[in-house]
Amino acid sequence: MPKDFRATMQERAIGRQLAHWRNELELSLAEASQRVGFSSAKLSMIENALQPCSTYDIMALGYAYRVRSDEWQAVAKRTDLAARLRHEEPLLEPFDASTDFTAAGRDALYLQSLSGYPLATVLQCDQSARAVAKPDTSPYPPEAASRHLQAHRDWTSRIHRNNPIVVEGIIPEAALEHVVGGAQVMKAELLHLAQLSELRHITIRVMPADKGAYGLAMSSTTLLTFAHKQHNTVVHIEDSAGGRYVEDPTAVERMTARFEQAFNSALSERLSRELLAELAQQTLLVMNVCAHHALPTAFCRADARPFRTVASLLSYEPRCPLLFPISGDHQQRALRQQSR
Structure with missing residues (x-):
């Protein structure tokens, strides 16, 4: 394993896919490792993206889990592309982070979000999430509408479980006056935000319209902080064209500082x-x-x-x-x- 290995979000998405294959068969790590000939420790490290995996590892796991050949070959291709990215070779295909963002959020301890329209998925009420997902009004690509609803259900479960994710949200004042789904949906969303802000692990601040520019894009910008020390904080940026991760430590540090500056400039939690x-x-x-x-x-x-x-x-x-x-x-x- 390379010294000081730090997995990219692409590699972490691959690890989650491998764990998904194993969980579909309801296999323990010990049972799966016996099938494929790996140690349980190695399999756990690969699934949690704590060490790199090779295309051979993907092929071996694909055969052991009886995954369709076209499916494991696609994951093997992504593994090869991730290795090239690690060595700063150009990617041949883009990685749409919006397809992975919700799964990545399941591993996050701390989420900081600035969103315009639509509001961050984690902050939407049920009616608002359904309105945003409608094909005629959705800002998302058609294939992403159902994924958005599933993401909303996942995020909602995360903020109400015993060890909830900690959320800091900044909402521009103008976004609160953007009518989505009609008056009743808008009223439900506003009341939902007020109720969320009363939870001890959720902080919502409104950015007044007269504050002007505050150094972050108006598209949905989310900072994800993870538990494991080998998993760096990343920034997810999403708009109607899709999503991308910002993983460069210098860029992440700069965007974190701008978020904190904007957070301190917004109205207090009470106001x-x-x-x-x-x-x-x-x-x-x-x-x-x-x-x-x-x-x-x-x-x-x-x-x-x-x-x-x-x-x-x-x-x-x-x-x-x-x-x-x-x-x-x-x-x-x-x-x-x-x-x-």
């Missing part, structure tokens, strides 16, 4: 929670007004353009007078939004 509750109240207000005037649902004006905020509803007062009382604080905030 963020109050803002989430306020926006949920505003959303409910708009729903009530639209219902009273028999307007189309999902924040819709009579001219089919959306009410995205209470400010937009107030600006439409000549056609749709506001019949429900609104607090002074909410009204001042709405007028500020309208003036932006």
